[in-house]
């Protein structure tokens with residue numbers, strides 16, 4: 001396969017666990033950083049089970065808190081990547097960095113490593129909400145980190161904010177959006193807080209200590225976000241993501257367009273266009289396996305044609321650009337798609353646009369993207385699918 005793909009590296013260390021977070025991360029294990037770095041380099045040298053692609057145009061170092069690694073450790077990982085993959089077309093190299101956890105001199109060192117995009121987890125500018133979320137930084141720390149990144153020459157910065165937080169008013173959210181827009185990052189991810197099983201937030205909700213805002217509030221804040229950020233020159237290109245022209249996150253677009261990507265590190269996933277596989281979700285287990293020269297692979301599944309179709313629909317409909325009903329979904333032409341889905345296209349006439357072989361949602365439709373995708377998935381064009389293959393567990 002010649003098309004370039006993405007490459008993800010997972011660094012699972014965090015200084016403390018945020019109350020809402022279900023990413024794989026561990027707190028208080030910094031003594032393992034050196035061994036983890038060596039293990040990731042060993043995994044890259046072992047060869048990724050995903051055979052494609054060799055050409056990489058985006059790298060995303062996420063976590064966890066990868067900014068806890070020294071520049072020398074990041075350099076060693078990137079050198080290993082460069083030794084095994086073709087990086088001649090690398091366009092985007094992102095590092096996640098938490099405000100307040102950036103060592104002096106790091107920003108300049110990251111720039112010299114070729115890191116050209118930072119993703120910073122501000123989450124809120126309200127001290128009480130930051131405490132509720134279990135974040136360690138303050139609003140002032142976020143502002144200082146952003147200014148320092150600009151001074152170091154970063155001209156492509158994403159900032160994350162969270163809405164739908166218990167106790168958060170629409171005025172507070174408006175104030176956060178306005179404050180961030182004034183800073184003029186190139187990209188903004190504005191996520192609705194969800195209760196993930198097993199998190200501290202989940203425990204509090206189940207024990208009645210905290211009540212999540214009503215669904216209507218969530219919807220109103222999403223509309224508020226689109227309208228405000230749109231007016232500030234940030235186009236919403238995915239349900240939760242906004243960018244200045246040309247500044248969409250190319251790496252995430254690989255995921256959302258169901259394109260191939262590699263993954264290294266504990267709990268990392270990868271996809272080669274047909275098979276998705278994932279690593280063991282355990283720091284010690286991951287490191288020990290690689291120290292013994294063994295693969296950290298925990299499982300893999302060969303997606304059936306119908307599963308691939310469903311994923312393309314579910315993610316494609318969350319993108320403002322939508323999805324091609326021919327190239328991506330496999331219909332012969334727009335008429336064939338319209339014939340198969342005549343009833344649904346009628347039912348969702350206000351929400352769905354089918355134009356020039358492209359299916360997309362209106363802004364109102366994007367509010368219901370998941371429900372609409374579920375309706376389309378419930379009526380699969382089975383004649384387009386080859387014989388299905390089920391999931392396979394290994395290791």
Ligand code: SF4
Nearest residue numbers: 014017018021063064
């Ligand atoms: S810093 Fe990020 S990865 Fe770490 S616990 Fe908080 S949200 Fe999760």
